[in-house]
Amino acid sequence: MKEVVFLDARPIGVFDSGLGGLTTVKKMAELLPGEDVIYLGDTGRVPYGSRSRETIVKYAREDMAFLRRFDIKAVVVACGTVSTNALDEISGDYDIPVMGVVSAAAAAAVRATKSGRIGLIGTKASVRSGAYDRKIRELLPAAEITKNACPLFVPLVESGRLDPDDVVLRTLAEEYLAPVRAADVDTLILGCTHYPLIEGVIARVMGPGVTLVSPGAETTRELAAYLAENDLLREDGPGTDRYFVTDSAEDFASVASLFLGGSVRGSVERVSLDE
């Protein structure tokens, strides 16, 4: 008789400023197919990346408070902007791990680089925070870090402009990536949930010698290792997802499938965070 393996059935909480964090949920479906996921996308207030740190912290606290209504075993902060600006403020008092995307991505970049020259692109708030710089230098004090904010990448992706031959996308990619190319980095951190969707054009502009690091994917690997080491995996069947959004649930499916790369599995509900 086969032993039933059923270690910790509690779901994993994931939140993001909007729907970009679904790129991380997609990776979780690959690496942690048995897990249930509770996802919150603050679509009523997206984007966070152009806002002040103070506002980002306030919103992130409200997002966390919502997820904590559920009995979850870990939280993944899929949002690059929250991970770089508000992780300490929201993870302090909890007894479960709250994983931002910076730590795993910085470690992956340090493992990947040969020259020590690492690039970072992200939202204005992520780049301004210095969070990646600090984490990379903890691991590799001599690292040379070159970074640039790419404020139009998010609206471009959300407009569905993903074609590497699109002149608008291509022109902006060349402009935004010029400083990291000029610094001759050999590793580039794609510090925003939306960027994996335009990895094609980024790779083409950066050229073949540059390793691209996706924080969401690296963090999912870190989460999988953590759950396995601590006997917290749920292994008794395909997981199900529950999605919560703060704007209308009606438009969810069309945008969500862009980031999930397929159809949505699970229910979608609208919630209010200020109640």
Place this chain on the structure above:
Amino acid sequence: MKEVVFLDARPIGVFDSGLGGLTTVKKMAELLPGEDVIYLGDTGRVPYGSRSRETIVKYAREDMAFLRRFDIKAVVVACGTVSTNALDEISGDYDIPVMGVVSAAAAAAVRATKSGRIGLIGTKASVRSGAYDRKIRELLPAAEITKNACPLFVPLVESGRLDPDDVVLRTLAEEYLAPVRAADVDTLILGCTHYPLIEGVIARVMGPGVTLVSPGAETTRELAAYLAENDLLREDGPGTDRYFVTDSAEDFASVASLFLGGSVRGSVERVSLDE
């Protein structure tokens, strides 16, 4: 002895999803230099134009409730998205006029058109609402209206990409304006606060035979006429402005001067709408 003219010293309230409504404040400084202005920009939740009608109505109600804390004589809803999606919901119970930008702009477009073919560009929510269509057809039932949403114009303007020779701006303008050009309109409503800043490239793409209508400017003219007719003008000196924002007040000046076309006159304060 010169008679003191001092008819109604109460300020005018203006609100917008963000800072784009300052293009209307700029016009007010020109046409109504004696008036005090209280401006609210919901910079903590901007943009509204990509959100659902339900969320736009909720936010607009909170914006109105904030302005009503002041003893004001009129409200200008500078935001095209709110004007097209939520004007009835927020103007119902008040004893002062609440002016959206649709009415004056539709009237101006109908006066300007010779062919009856009128174009409209705006946010996704503004275009979807049908508010301009209804108002134009009330005045000119035979009008042929062609419209298109331009979701990337707002982030482009906020990134400071205003140069008509910028390949990104030019490419998107040609793409977004193709349907209204194909319809051979002779009048085009610039249905979003940000568009006057890129009027140059829009005019170039549309060609010289097309009249561009700016709703904020038309609405300011309508407001000036209303105040004069109802003895509500304040004429005893240069007005002062008070600005309120829902995100940090620190970044205000740099973005505000983009829309005001000069330096900011008046104080800036951060407020919370959910308190």
